[in-house]
Structure formats: structure tokens, C-alpha cells
Amino acid sequence: MLKGKLCTVRHLLTADLNTFIALVNDLPSRGDYFSSHFKSPETLRKEFAQSSFVTEDSELFVIEDQRHHIIGVITHFKSRTPITREIGYRLFDATLAGQGYVTEACQLLVDYLFKTQTYHRLELLMAPENLASVRVAQKCGFRAEGVLRESFFINGHYQSVQLFALLRPEWQAARR
Structure with missing residues (x-):
């Protein structure tokens, strides 16, 4: 478990499963930047x-506030090369946006991955107009590298995504 001042990043527990399924499958909370695709509770x-x-290809964590409520998820997963890992996150309640939860969770995960794994590069992909997510990337030290034009199909249309990356030497320099 990774503990910060605002939140804890931890693995999902059996006791969390019903709450997690309800939150992850709540389509209205997904907004414009997440697919409306969902999985059945049984699946x-x-x-x-x-x-x-938790597999070799991906690892999912919940973001928990100080009152032990699950408020979001953060995951890392296999990217294009063995030295690269992509991070994804989602806040379940839009009223919690801008309070620093996702930024802290992302920083906790970045530190964990660089301290415990041999990855050289971490990536975040987001819609360029998702300014909240862009701010999270910037606050965590990620640099914008470019836009992948119409590379995602979300909610019936193609959407461009902006690529942000953080290299291990950049993370190390920021920690000094």
C-alpha cells in the first residue's frame, strides 16, 4: 500500500468488490474522456x-481517501516496449476533481514504479482538452511529447490523444 497525505493507493480487496463494480460501471461518472464500454459484474x-x-501485463490499484472511501482507480500496464509502462487513472466523483487526489496517487505510483522496477519510461495518454489530466501530468513531472491524431475510438467517434512521458533520469533529477 502506498500512503500519501490525501490518499492511499492499494490493491483491491474482496471486501471492496461490490462497491468497486458499482463505481467502475457507473456510466454517467465516466464523462467525455472514458469509453462507455463496461463489463458485467460476473465477469x-x-x-x-x-x-x-494483477498480472504481468497490468496492475490495478484503488485510490482511497482518508475516510477509507474508494474514490478512483489508477493502473499501470504494458506499453509498446519492455522499458516503458503506461499509467491510467480515473476519479469516480467529479466533485472531488481539483483537490489533489489523482496528482498524489499518480506521484505515489510513479515513485513506486521507478523505485521497484527497471522501467526507464512512464507514459500518460489523454485527450488534449482534458485540462485536469494535463495538469496532473505536468505536476508529476511528465513532459508533453506530441499528439496521436484520432488514435482512440471513444463513445462513437475517433479522438486524438496527447502523449506525456517521464524518463527515469528526469524523475531522479527532480528528487534531488
């Missing part, structure tokens, strides 16, 4: 029973 339960959402 999610089966995947959790098989792997607890």
Missing part, C-alpha cells in the same frame, strides 16, 4: 478471483 468477479486484477 469482473471472475477476473478478480483469477488474478485480483
Whole structure:
């Protein structure tokens, strides 16, 4: 478990499963930047029973506030090369946006990945107009590298995404 001042980043527990399924499948909370694709509760339960959402290709964590409420998820997963890992996150309640939860969770995960793994590069992909997510990337030391034009198909249309990356030497220099 990774503890910060605002939140804790931890693995999902069996006791969390019903709450997690309801939150992750709440389509209205997904907004404009997340696909409306969802999985059945039975499928999610089966995947959790098989792997607890932790495999070599991906690892899912919940973001928990100080009152022990699950407020979001953050994950890292296989990217294009073995030295690169992509990070994704989602806040479940829009009223919590701008309070620093996702920034802290992202920084906790970045520190964890660089301290415990050999990855050289971490990436974040987001819609360029998702200014909240752009701010999270910038606050965590990620640099904008470019736009991947119409590379995602979300909610019935193609959407461009902006690529941000953080290299291990940049992370190390920021920690000094």
C-alpha cells in the first residue's frame, strides 16, 4: 500500500468488490474522456478471483481517501516496449476533481514504479482538452511529447490523444 497525505493507493480487496463494480460501471461518472464500454459484474468477479486484477501485463490499484472511501482507480500496464509502462487513472466523483487526489496517487505510483522496477519510461495518454489530466501530468513531472491524431475510438467517434512521458533520469533529477 502506498500512503500519501490525501490518499492511499492499494490493491483491491474482496471486501471492496461490490462497491468497486458499482463505481467502475457507473456510466454517467465516466464523462467525455472514458469509453462507455463496461463489463458485467460476473465477469469482473471472475477476473478478480483469477488474478485480483494483477498480472504481468497490468496492475490495478484503488485510490482511497482518508475516510477509507474508494474514490478512483489508477493502473499501470504494458506499453509498446519492455522499458516503458503506461499509467491510467480515473476519479469516480467529479466533485472531488481539483483537490489533489489523482496528482498524489499518480506521484505515489510513479515513485513506486521507478523505485521497484527497471522501467526507464512512464507514459500518460489523454485527450488534449482534458485540462485536469494535463495538469496532473505536468505536476508529476511528465513532459508533453506530441499528439496521436484520432488514435482512440471513444463513445462513437475517433479522438486524438496527447502523449506525456517521464524518463527515469528526469524523475531522479527532480528528487534531488
